[in-house]
Amino acid sequence: MSRLLCRSLSRQRRLFHCSGAPRQEASNTVLETQEDDDDLQDLLRRKRKTEWKRRQGGQSFLDNLIINVRGGNGGDGCVAFHREKWKPMGPPSGGSGGRGGDVYILPTPNLTTLSSIPKRVRGAAGGNGQGTWQNGKSAPPTIIKVPLGTVIRELLPGDSRRAKDEWEAEEESLKGLGPEERRAKLRDDRWVHYPRYADDNVNRDVFKQAEAALYREERARRWARKQRLLSPINLDLDKTEEVMISDDAPLGMGQHEWLGHIVARGGNGGLGNPHFLSPINRSPKFATRGHEGERLTLYLELKILADIGLVGMPNAGKSTLLRALTGGRAKTEVAGYAFTTLNPIVGVIRVAEDGTFEGALQGEHIFDETAIEEERLRERELSDIDNAEEQLRLQDDSPDSPRPDIEPGHDFDVHETFRFTVADNPGLISGSSENVGLGHSFLRSMERSLALVYVVDLSRPEPWDELRDLKDELEKYQPGMSDKAHMVIANKADLLGGEGDRDAVEEAREKLRRLEEYVKTEMVVKTPDGERILDVIPTSAKMSQNLKKAVVLMQKYIQQARTVKV
Numbered sequence: 001m002s003r004l005l006c007r008s009l010s011r012q013r014r015l016f017h018c019s020g021a022p023r024q025e026a027s028n029t030v031l032e033t034q035e036d037d038d039d040l041q042d043l044l045r046r047k048r049k050t051e052w053k054r055r056q057g058g059q060s061f062l063d064n065l066i067i068n069v070r071g072g073n074g075g076d077g078c079v080a081f082h083r084e085k086w087k088p089m090g091p092p093s094g095g096s097g098g099r100g101g102d103v104y105i106l107p108t109p110n111l112t113t114l115s116s117i118p119k120r121v122r123g124a125a126g127g128n129g130q131g132t133w134q135n136g137k138s139a140p141p142t143i144i145k146v147p148l149g150t151v152i153r154e155l156l157p158g159d160s161r162r163a164k165d166e167w168e169a170e171e172e173s174l175k176g177l178g179p180e181e182r183r184a185k186l187r188d189d190r191w192v193h194y195p196r197y198a199d200d201n202v203n204r205d206v207f208k209q210a211e212a213a214l215y216r217e218e219r220a221r222r223w224a225r226k227q228r229l230l231s232p233i234n235l236d237l238d239k240t241e242e243v244m245i246s247d248d249a250p251l252g253m254g255q256h257e258w259l260g261h262i263v264a265r266g267g268n269g270g271l272g273n274p275h276f277l278s279p280i281n282r283s284p285k286f287a288t289r290g291h292e293g294e295r296l297t298l299y300l301e302l303k304i305l306a307d308i309g310l311v312g313m314p315n316a317g318k319s320t321l322l323r324a325l326t327g328g329r330a331k332t333e334v335a336g337y338a339f340t341t342l343n344p345i346v347g348v349i350r351v352a353e354d355g356t357f358e359g360a361l362q363g364e365h366i367f368d369e370t371a372i373e374e375e376r377l378r379e380r381e382l383s384d385i386d387n388a389e390e391q392l393r394l395q396d397d398s399p400d401s402p403r404p405d406i407e408p409g410h411d412f413d414v415h416e417t418f419r420f421t422v423a424d425n426p427g428l429i430s431g432s433s434e435n436v437g438l439g440h441s442f443l444r445s446m447e448r449s450l451a452l453v454y455v456v457d458l459s460r461p462e463p464w465d466e467l468r469d470l471k472d473e474l475e476k477y478q479p480g481m482s483d484k485a486h487m488v489i490a491n492k493a494d495l496l497g498g499e500g501d502r503d504a505v506e507e508a509r510e511k512l513r514r515l516e517e518y519v520k521t522e523m524v525v526k527t528p529d530g531e532r533i534l535d536v537i538p539t540s541a542k543m544s545q546n547l548k549k550a551v552v553l554m555q556k557y558i559q560q561a562r563t564v565k566v
């Protein structure tokens with residue numbers, strides 16, 4: 001808040017200095033106050049959002065979800081007889097029920113989270129049949145749209161998270177009933193009778209035969225379902241799917257639109273009473289009800305595919321780093337308070353043959369929006385010639401200055417030789433495994449990264465403590481996860497070295513040395529062919545310093561990991 005006040009004061013001071021139309025100034029001031037008000041509101045809104053997210057302990061990282069899906073129920077058949085003037089005993093004319101709607105799953109590129117997917121999905125029910133041979137309408141399909149990169153698995157019987165299927169649900173509803181009541185309920189769920197004919201029907205042989213046939217058919221359906229469970233639904237929806245139009249389907253039967261993968265079929269409609277017409281049953285007074293749609297439980301998991309995952313405490317500068325690497329294209333929020341980033345965000349880094357990355361070509365520094373900081377930074381750059389970064393040898397052997405002949409944007413296409421993705425994560429703190437802070441559920445998406453990179457704040461009194469906590473939390477999440485780490489980025493190196501005096505610079509060097517020593521002794525990673533020592537790279541994400549070195553190393557890790565995988 002104080003920063004905003006300073007900003008508004010400095011603006012007012014600026015206005016005060018320039019001589020010009022006073023009325024214009026007054027209106028400007030009003031406008032700017034309004035602007036500051038908006039900024040303040042925006043800041044408060046963001047903080048409220050962070051607090052809310054923190055309170056609910058990371059439960060809303062929707063990268064996995066269990067949903068119960070039910071196909072639509074079929075419509076009931078109808079018992080009716082044709083009535084016409086001068087025709088007293090018309091034939092049976094009840095229409096059959098319509099089919100219940102199927103449920104499909106369709107990968108969609110414009111979705112990024114699973115949060116819009118309802119936990120219960122039910123297909124639409126088919127219409128009931130009606131008199132004068134009117135069949136019920138079949139229900140339209142229901143489509144569940146999921147983001148690309150969703151893995152879908154069907155939960156099998158025996159899994160406690162799975163909901164009951166249609167037969168188990170029926171068994172449950174029959175619990176505690178005597179044999180008579182049980183039979184009556186089963187019949188009630190399957191048959192529709194002509195008014196006042198229910199008792200008469202059930203005693204007739206034709207009905208008993210029809211009932212036996214129905215149960216036989218039901219057993220066949222149950223068997224088919226069991227067979228299907230031998231190859232349960234298992235989809236890995238990584239790509240957008242083509243629209244498939246089949247050319248050789250009969251006219252009017254062709255599928256005109258690709259609806260996705262069918263997961264739960266709707267139930268068939270019930271049969272109208274004309275279906276039970278036979279020489280010995282000239283006036284059937286019963287029809288069947290529609291079948292229930294398939295019920296199943298699906299486990300959805302969204303995998304964010306990033307080659308490199310950034311792991312660090314809140315405020316270490318992970319988001320700033322990703323913004324610097326992508327030249328501001330990765331729209332991840334940067335601010336000076338903890339837990340700014342609430343969800344993992346992935347950015348693409350494009351690299352030229354000589355290690356120049358596109359982000360460095362933009363020539364922009366990554367600010368956290370405040371004009372005051374911007375101004376301070378500019379002043380510092382101008383006056384502090386031998387500032388701390390230089391003394392820390394940030395630029396010694398690999399200057400970040402790009403080649404003059406390479407341009408960002410489309411021009412970069414010709415120079416691009418390698419491309420990889422980096423995921424910026426929310427801050428991980430000690431105790432995340434007990435759901436402190438934002439928890440650590442977001443690490444799930446890191447499981448698939450090829451390499452992890454620690455980001456620590458070098459300006460902290462003891463950055464090695466951060467490293468120890470980060471490694472512990474990774475191990476608590478999944479034993480062996482910290483073995484994926486390849487590099488430690490010691491960020492905010494620009495803050496060291498004070499005004500450039502000898503003692504401060506020596507102190508900064510000593511700190512970096514200690515960090516390197518700690519990494520060499522305590523952070524050694526076991527690999528199949530021995531041990532690996534992590535690289536330590538001092539950087540300043542904010543000033544885009546020494547990032548080229550980090551990018552070159554990241555590229556090396558990915559290339560190694562990819563060749564091992566192949």
Ligand SMILES: Nc1nc2c(ncn2[C@@H]2O[C@H](COP(=O)(O)OP(=O)(O)OP(=O)(O)O)[C@@H](O)[C@H]2O)c(=O)[nH]1
Binds near residue numbers: 333494541
């Ligand atoms: N001086 C300096 N400040 C930096 C540097 N990198 C980041 N910062 C500042 O540190 C603060 C936090 O940066 P973020 O990038 O939001 O940090 P983060 O690690 O993403 O934080 P969370 O999202 O909360 O986990 C911001 O005010 C940045 O401007 C750096 O290299 N030097």
Ligand SMILES: [Mg+2]
Binds near residue numbers: 318319340341424425
């Ligand atoms: Mg962040």
